[in-house]
Amino acid sequence: MPELPEVETVRRGLEPALVGKRLERVETRRKDLRFPLPQDMAVRLTGRSVTALGRRAKYLLIHLSEEPAGGAETLLCHLGMSGSFRVEEGVTGAFHHPRSVAPRHDHVVLETADGTRVTYNDPRRFGFMDLVPTARLDENPHLCALGPEPVGNTPLAPHLARLFGGKRAPLKAALLDQKGIAGLGNIYVCEALHRAGLSPRRGAGTLVGANGRATARLERLEEAIRAVIADAIAAGGSSLRDHRQTDGALGYFQHAFRAYDREGQACPTPGCGGTITRIVQSGRSTFYCPACQR
DNA sequence: AACACCCCCTGTCGGC
DNA sequence: TGCCGACAGGGGGTGT
Numbered sequence: 309m310p311e312l313p314e315v316e317t318v319r320r321g322l323e324p325a326l327v328g329k330r331l332e333r334v335e336t337r338r339k340d341l342r343f344p345l346p347q348d349m350a351v352r353l354t355g356r357s358v359t360a361l362g363r364r365a366k367y368l369l370i371h372l373s374e375e376p377a378g379g380a381e382t383l384l385c386h387l388g389m390s391g392s393f394r395v396e397e398g399v400t401g402a403f404h405h406p407r408s409v410a411p412r413h414d415h416v417v418l419e420t421a422d423g424t425r426v427t428y429n430d431p432r433r434f435g436f437m438d439l440v441p442t443a444r445l446d447e448n449p450h451l452c453a454l455g456p457e458p459v460g461n462t463p464l465a466p467h468l469a470r471l472f473g474g475k476r477a478p479l480k481a482a483l484l485d486q487k488g489i490a491g492l493g494n495i496y497v498c499e500a501l502h503r504a505g506l507s508p509r510r511g512a513g514t515l516v517g518a519n520g521r522a523t524a525r526l527e528r529l530e531e532a533i534r535a536v537i538a539d540a541i542a543a544g545g546s547s548l549r550d551h552r553q554t555d556g557a558l559g560y561f562q563h564a565f566r567a568y569d570r571e572g573q574a575c576p577t578p579g580c581g582g583t584i585t586r587i588v589q590s591g592r593s594t595f596y597c598p599a600c601q602r
Numbered sequence: 603a604a605c606a607c608c609c610c611c612t613g614t615c616g617g618c
Numbered sequence: 619t620g621c622c623g624a625c626a627g628g629g630g631g632t633g634t
Contacts, residue, residue: 389627493628548627
């Protein structure tokens, strides 16, 4: 599920459920996801209040109130490939699943004082969580090397020009690197490249001029990235397989895909007449139109 | 340094 | 029906 638009959708869905609430009961149903959960995570979270929900790239940031003994901390969550949160209201005093009958792959449960239950489910367990001092969030190894967000005012093309200059790696691979534009994944890279009319096979360095500045193509790519991310957030993200938003609703951006998962179908570019093709780059599927993406 | 490859894990789907 | 391989929204680690 989770590239930037999906994580942003999760953040917005969890906001009313968690912000301003005290965590009354916290349960970790296993010791690790991809990495070990933070030491004593349940104990350290219980009794704290959620002050705000943030997002950095594909990371969800659950900001917590200060505890008497120390400063504020943030629970940093990455959803990996298959992580999701669901919200259930009014569970105060409700039956609490024993481990044996809990829905499969429910790994972390947060219950607030007003009877809201937020459950993290992740079949593949590629997700992970970390509990870090809020004041030093920027120094966290997961966050410190991330590139700029594709939402907001930071210009992207100059940053990409510095990064892509001289690179022979395919554009597709270069854009998946989170040091470039943070938050893009396989779907939105394919979609942005299609909108920009750029081939995923083109060398990343070909978008940089001899003067080291962004070319017109790179400027076009920036606009395509911004547009596809904004459109996807507005649509509530993409729902592949059974992924749901926190309230159970489906995102609907998958209906707006122009290239991703459309192998063999007609290219939607007006007047193109090409066919969407699937290739494999660094072990992952790339979908593009060889006719209009050059 | 840059890049290709493998791995983590579970579930689903298509082909035989 | 069942078995088997391919594949899935990510990214960290290793080897060349």
